[in-house]
Amino acid sequence: MSNAIGKPLSRVDGRAKVTGEAKYAAEFNAPDLAYGYVVSGTIAKGKINHIDTRAAKSLPGVLEIFTYENRPKVAWFDLSYNDQDAPPGSPFRPLYDNKIKYSGQPIALVVADTFELARYAASLVEVTYDVEPHETGLDKHVDRGHKPSSGIASLLKPPPPKPQGDFDKVYHESPVKMRGTYVHAVEHHNPMEMFASTVVYEKNGKLTIYDKTQGVTNSKMYVTQVFGMSNDDVRVIAPYMGGGFGSGLRPQYQLFLAVMAARELKRSVRVVLTRQQMFSFGHRPATIQHIALSGTTDGTLNALYHDAHAETSRFEDYTEVVVNWGAMLYPVTNTKYDYKLVDLDTYTPLDMRAPGGVTGFSALEIAIDELAYNMKIDPLDFRLKNYSDRNTADDLPYSSKELKACFEQGAERFGWSNRPLEPRSMKKEHNLIGWGVATGMWDANQMFASAEAVLTVNGKLRVSSATADIGTGTYTIMTQIAAETLGMPVDDVIFKLGDTEMPFSLISGGSWTAASVGSAVKLVCQDLGKKLFKLAQQMPDSPLKKAKLEDIEFADSRIRLKSNPGAGVRYVDIVAANGGRAVTESSTSLPDLLEQRKYARNTHSAVFVEVMVDEDLGSVKVTRMVSAIAGGRVLNPKTARNQILGGMVWGLSKALEEETAMDNVYGRFMNHSLAEYHVAVNADIHDFDVIFVDEVDHIVNPLGAKGLGEIGIVGVPAAIANAIFHATGKRVRDLPITLDKLL
Incomplete structure (x- = not known):
């Protein structure tokens, strides 16, 4: 066994982060990318009387200014939606109508060819309000x-x-x-990375979304429900996150605005919030x-x-x-x-x-x-x-x-x-x-979670789950769990996360990711090990032919007999005997609720x-x-x-x-x-x-x-x-x- 668990392994993603190789939501590019800038409301309660966008829209390079008056109709405005972290009530709907519910509320999105132009044009949008009395002090109420x-x-x-x-x-x-x-x-949470969504619009109307989120599956669920899109048409990716602390558990409004603009303009769009706008939600x-x-x-x-x-x-x-x-x-x-x-x-x-x-x-x-x-x-x-x-x-x-x-x-x-x-x-x-x-x-x-494990043709192990690493070291500990379970060096294990095309995982929060995704990684590696054992038994002259599962162990990138560690089969040889095809397994880990509830x-x-x-x-x-x-x-x-x-x-x-x-x-x-x-x-x-x-x-x-x-x-x-x-x-x-x- 590799005994990788419990070792003070440095972060496997550390080099990518300190060298700038790691890419965050606002760093993914696309051809003909447009930029959105949010206009924030300035009153705490009331109604928008009038939005004057003429001066802003007259600037060359301004593509569109979305407000409640011209936003496209989407499924969400007629139906409720599910959110893995939503409290009871009616979730906030950006640009839904002219009502102002809180100060800093997004009231318009300016989309232009450059970020600088979008920001300048946003400063030209003039808004008048009908102000209503508001209540914001807890101690007074x-x-x-x-x-x-x-x-x-x-x-x-x-x-x-x-x-x-x-x-x-x-x-x-x-x-x-x-x-x-x-x-x-x-x-306020104040993570270093501001909230951002880069929506890549494909010619067939499909979307690839790079989102700052603590749960790509939650962002995808939000987009498909709100915009009435099929699961096959939306992919959300978030390989790295510059801090979350809970602020990324729910989809934030820049995701809605970026997707709305991309679908309407049929063009890739990026929306990034400012530090001041980071104080306008949660x-x-x-x-x-x-x-x-x-x-x-x-x-x-x-x-x-x-x-x-x-x-x-x-x-x-x-x-x-x-x-x-x-x-x-x-x-x-x-x-x-x-x-x-x-x-x-x-x-x-x-x-x-x-x-x-x-x-x-x-x-x-x-x-x-x-x-x-x-x-x-x-x-x-x-x-x-x-x-x-x-x-x-x-x-x-x-x-x-x-x-x-x-x-x-x-x-x-x-x-x-x-x-x-x-x-x-x-x-x-x-x-x-x-x-x-x-x-x-x-x-x-512990929550339910799924994972996939693939033993590749060169004997490396690739494990994946659609979870997030919010800075806690998830990449690293999952690598260690996989390495120990199958008895491999950590250098031969690659763990991938943050992509909705990977096996399902809930949002990363509540201190449950290590327990939940870690259990799924352990289980899928155990299941892959059983599959490898069966393949090894079918090999000619296999020393494992008559062995039972309890007779073997996984160590040194091979399956060997406990009673005779010198007798075993290497993983690379099992793959070769499998016709040179990678060996794959998927598993879902469920908490033992009957026992845990005691x-x-x-x-x-x-x-x-x-x-x-x-x-x-x-x-x-x-x-x-x-x-x-x-x-x-x-x-x-x-x-x-x-x-x-x-x-x-x-x-x-x-x-x-x-x-x-x-x-x-x-x-x-x-x-x-x-x-x-x-x-x-x-x-x-x-x-x-x-x-x-x-x-x-x-x-x-x-x-x-x-x-x-x-x-x-x-x-x-x-x-x-x-x-x-x-x-x-x-x-x-x-x-x-x-x-x-x-x-």
């Missing part, structure tokens, strides 16, 4: 919150658990308690949470209340799992939950790394810290005291839970035992020093943070962070560590810097650029350390891998907030914690 609509989305985003026990009575009678309100600002929603906890004098948590109000659009009910986590993690049997949405005149929020989880835990774990201090108990000791091997909310045992090992190993690495309990007890010159801890948790899901399946983390707070200025520096992760089998420690470090950096950014500011007078996001939307930079990052604790889990999926894309961020903001409290004695419940909140 919480009184009209409503229960979310139910739908298929609730399978992955379940509603809050039903109440247990008697929270009100137990909370009232408990000797130690806390209650707090936690506010969380809007955040975001992590503003959320206001209320938490109340109580316990006994011996440190036992006995009651938990958690409610949340979150924003959504007027046209869709976007939900997150925000309040469910407390009883999933802690053994508390007196609980009460509530979760409501407030419709605002904004675009629908969108899944953003650990949606709901990082929001809920940012409040919950600050509250846990508060209660521990009210009990005068070390926050880590409190968590260990209230440790549970069962998910109390669902009354299920965990398939595996090595969180206690995370606490122990993380605390030892960090030096937690030297921490004084009292706030403001550590100081260095004019800086206050604080240490904080928090727990993180995320789902360990268990709670989650990843866990323990995050330890040191901060330095300037006593005079209130500025915060995160000087050290240790994240201990229980994420099942680690397929590649190098790419896995990269994922966790990325989550730690983003968690710091979320805790201290990131917020999109809404001007409620105009209903418009003001800081819609990377100059004014603050994110963590190199100077903010200091001593970050990652620990992967050993965790064996044969229930989550055939690989035992749980997925690491999101667990890295979940506990970080709360750990930083708790460290700031330890440093300053000031409890800040509003994220981000900017220096004005500490002065």
Whole structure:
């Protein structure tokens, strides 16, 4: 066997990315390519009174200006459509009519021979509006919150658990308690690559679309349904993606506009959004949470209340799992939950790394810290005291839970035992020093996925699936899984993805890609191995002729006897005996739902943070962070560590810097650029350390891998907030914690 899994293999696509060989959606060219530029609306609610396109259209080289008045009729405007990540409601329809639903809404597409001309012509389009009153501030409208609509989305985003026990009575009678309100600002994804679609129009009307997406199958499904096209007439390709973080789970409006223009003009068209337009769709929603906890004098948590109000659009009910986590993690049997949405005149929020989880835990774990201090108990000791091997909310045992090992190993690495309990007890010159801890948790899901494996005439292995690599290392770990399963060197394995002509895979998100596509890759390679074994048995003088499947192993690019490793057949010889024809197999991996539903399946983390707070200025520096992760089998420690470090950096950014500011007078996001939307930079990052604790889990999926894309961020903001409290004695419940909140 090659034992490729578990090795710190460098990214197999790394060279292509650093040399510029990797091509992204806006870099694919076509003959006679036209360019589209989006005109964005400037009011939050109302109607378009008039669009004057005459000056723009008079410019030589301007091909067409599409508005609601002249857009072609498409199937979508009469029918609903399916989207793998769509919440309940009626999805936004670009250029549908003259109604304005949110500020920044696309209201026209200028198509010209060059990008520069299209951009200039767009500046000449004049629009007048009938303005209507709008509502964009969550805090001003919480009184009209409503229960979310139910739908298929609730399978992955379940509603809050039903109440247990008697929270009100137990909370009232408990000797130690806390209650707090936690506010969380809007955040935008801001991947480096802007959203783009290059639509290549073929002479027969077929389309090849290069789209920025986290799921080519989702984009294809969108196009075929919206435009009433057959599956054979649409191909979507996305081999590389310059960051997504959830923003590419749903098809964005540039895809619709580019396809519409290409079909109408019978010409290839590219539409790329600007950085400012990247703020005009999707975001992590503003959320206001209320938490109340109580316990006994011996440190036992006995009651938990958690409610949340979150924003959504007027046209869709976007939900997150925000309040469910407390009883999933802690053994508390007196609980009460509530979760409501407030419709605002904004675009629908969108899944953003650990949606709901990082929001809920940012409040919950600050509250846990508060209660521990009210009990005068070390926050880590409190968590260990209230440790549970069962998910109390669902009354299920965990398939595996090595969180206690995370606490122990993380605390030892960090030096937690030297921490004084009292706030403001550590100081260095004019800086206050604080240490904080928090727990993180995320789902360990497996979805169905398909893959194809081909052993080529030269003995190489080519494996493919229509999944995406959103920067997580999917190319690399799939190569490792295939190599190990068939006992081949990784250099002899090529993994392909991001093309709808490949076997079906769902969108890449939710930390399920490694588990889902990885299981499909393992299965198809096993099935291919069985086919190769049968062919090998039919070869003249085959040493495997009388062997059974359990007697053989796949190693050194050959099938050999376990009892006599020298006796075997090389893969290249099997292909040669097959008439020189490649050997192909396709397989679909399905989760074992009957078995999996007996268990709670989650990843866990323990995050330890040191901060330095300037006593005079209130500025915060995160000087050290240790994240201990229980994420099942680690397929590649190098790419896995990269994922966790990325989550730690983003968690710091979320805790201290990131917020999109809404001007409620105009209903418009003001800081819609990377100059004014603050994110963590190199100077903010200091001593970050990652620990992967050993965790064996044969229930989550055939690989035992749980997925690491999101667990890295979940506990970080709360750990930083708790460290700031330890440093300053000031409890800040509003994220981000900017220096004005500490002065």
